[in-house]
Amino acid sequence: MSIELNHTIVAAHDKKVSAEFFAAILGLRVGAPYGPFLPVETSNSVTLDFVDTDAEITSQHYAFLVSEAEFDAIFARIEEAGITHYADPGHREPGRINHNDGGRGTYFDDPNGHNLEIITRPYGSGG
Template sequence: MTVELNHTIVAAHDKEASARFLADILGLEVSPAYGPFIPVPIPNGVTLDYMDAVGAIAPQHYAFLVSEDDFDRIFARVRDAGLTYWADPYHRHVNEINTNDGGRGTYFDDPNGHSLEILTRPYGSGARR
């Protein structure tokens, strides 16, 4: 059996600005609108489809597994944008990164309150520090 995640919808107050935020931070491209969606394709074949939402948005968590070199580039863009970042999902360790599983990771929020995470090692792949 083959099952792959193809796409997910990301609620946003401004789908164009939110898609551009993610693409700029991760170094990706925004695709042309498709119906009510602004897609941001991720290199592993999954697309995040941004869609305008009215009212409160329930924050979601999106984690991106990246290489060490990509982590450096993305983390530099996070810092250059003046974003607050955390070493943990509970936002207790402000302006820190973690070294879980022998890699590096950090969390930051998008303009809609979604928690974005970049990590260089999948959880459970090594010793925690």
């Protein structure tokens, strides 16, 4: 059996708001609740399982490999929503995208401070 990531849990102060944010920005859909989780499934069948917490949330990084057309659509939704985006993970270059490995990429935060990234080329793929 090959090893594949199946799901990961994403801590949120309001799982419904967070799941809907991810789904709306990425062009995905929120699935039916499963126990305490609210899933958002990506096209490679990995689910982001949002769960409520009252505890302090440690920022996590979630990177999504997207096509050029998907990048354009997601980027348009980021701009329409007035979300600040950055060319770098340290958030030092606001309002810019990067062109790493000959593709395009940008970083932005979700409502809980998780650092999200969209890229059109995997890192190390050349360009």
